[in-house]
Amino acid sequence: LGEDFGYDGNHGPSHWGEEYHACIGKHQSPINIEEHNVKNVSLPPLKLFGIDNPSLSFVANNGHTVMLKINESKAAMLSGGPLENDVYVFEQLHFHWGENDYEGSEDLINNHSFPMEMHAVFYKEDYKSINEALNHPDGLAILAYLYEVSPNPNPMYEPIVQVLPEIETVGNEKALREPLLLGRLFVPDTATMQDYFTYNGSLTTPPCLEVAIWIDFKDHQRLSHEQLAAFRDLRTQEGNKLTHNFRPVQPLEDRIVLHNIP
Ligand code: SG4
Numbered sequence: 248l249g250e251d252f253g254y255d256g257n258h259g260p261s262h263w264g265e266e267y268h269a270c271i272g273k274h275q276s277p278i279n280i281e282e283h284n285v286k287n288v289s290l291p292p293l294k295l296f297g298i299d300n301p302s303l304s305f306v307a308n309n310g311h312t313v314m315l316k317i318n319e320s321k322a323a324m325l326s327g328g329p330l331e332n333d334v335y336v337f338e339q340l341h342f343h344w345g346e347n348d349y350e351g352s353e354d355l356i357n358n359h360s361f362p363m364e365m366h367a368v369f370y371k372e373d374y375k376s377i378n379e380a381l382n383h384p385d386g387l388a389i390l391a392y393l394y395e396v397s398p399n400p401n402p403m404y405e406p407i408v409q410v411l412p413e414i415e416t417v418g419n420e421k422a423l424r425e426p427l428l429l430g431r432l433f434v435p436d437t438a439t440m441q442d443y444f445t446y447n448g449s450l451t452t453p454p455c456l457e458v459a460i461w462i463d464f465k466d467h468q469r470l471s472h473e474q475l476a477a478f479r480d481l482r483t484q485e486g487n488k489l490t491h492n493f494r495p496v497q498p499l500e501d502r503i504v505l506h507n508i509p
């Protein structure tokens with residue numbers, strides 16, 4: 248997968264297409280979602296399974312983000328909504344952020360950016376592995392969560408935030424001290440879970456493959472300034488601070504963004 252890329256200068260997003268041709272494709276992510284330009288629909292319920300079982304998990308710094316994985320396979324599954332009866336298996340989740348509290352999200356809503364965005368990546372069970380899923384246009388389903396700044400720390404994220412200082416260096420990984428309930432990081436209640444935008448797009452990093460069904464929840468989660476700031480101390484491969492890791496928005500082209508009305 249893409250390794251030799253960054254967010255600045257010669258390796259920055261405007262150069263990704265030179266080495267990774269899919270990055271100049273017509274169905275790229277992220278996008279700016281204009282609420283006056285979406286198609287309202289009523290899809291079957293989106294369902295998450297297995298997220299209330301505590302699982303051993305670890306976080307890793309891969310130089311581009313901090314990624315959380317669950318030790319056991321098939322810890323959580325996703326189905327319904329735009330995925331219809333297809334089942335998608337949880338692979339990992341990771342974060343995108345900015346150098347201050349006014350930017351950092353990848354998708355924008357009405358041109359508004361948020362200080363952080365979390366992506367929970369699922370691959371289609373039929374394809375057996377994430378690597379095989381990357382060869383198919385319906386290979387991945389990615390849940391996107393946007394964050395706002397709050398005065399108080401969000402206790403659900405403390406287990407992750409607390410170990411960030413131990414994975415500042417690329418390649419480091421660290422087990423979370425307690426078993427994790429994925430459901431605590433995901434949408435807290437099942438009602439707001441049905442209020443989302445969905446569209447077809449790509450990985451937001453090289454190789455930018457156009458293989459993802461994006462599901463962006465309208466509801467926002469909250470993190471304190473201190474929790475956000477802890478992510479900016481992680482280091483890149485070159486040893487610089489990973490102060491920002493969001494790709495700018497890409498043209499919508501001929502795509503239609505759906506808004507599911509709960
Ligand atoms: C991050 O760099 C993740 O670490 C990558 O995961 C991920 O690639 C990449 O972002 C793109 O994902 O949801 N932002 S995104 O479109 O999930 C994949 C790994 O390198 C394939 C495992």
Ligand code: ZN
Pocket residue numbers: 341342343366451
């Ligand atoms: Zn991502």
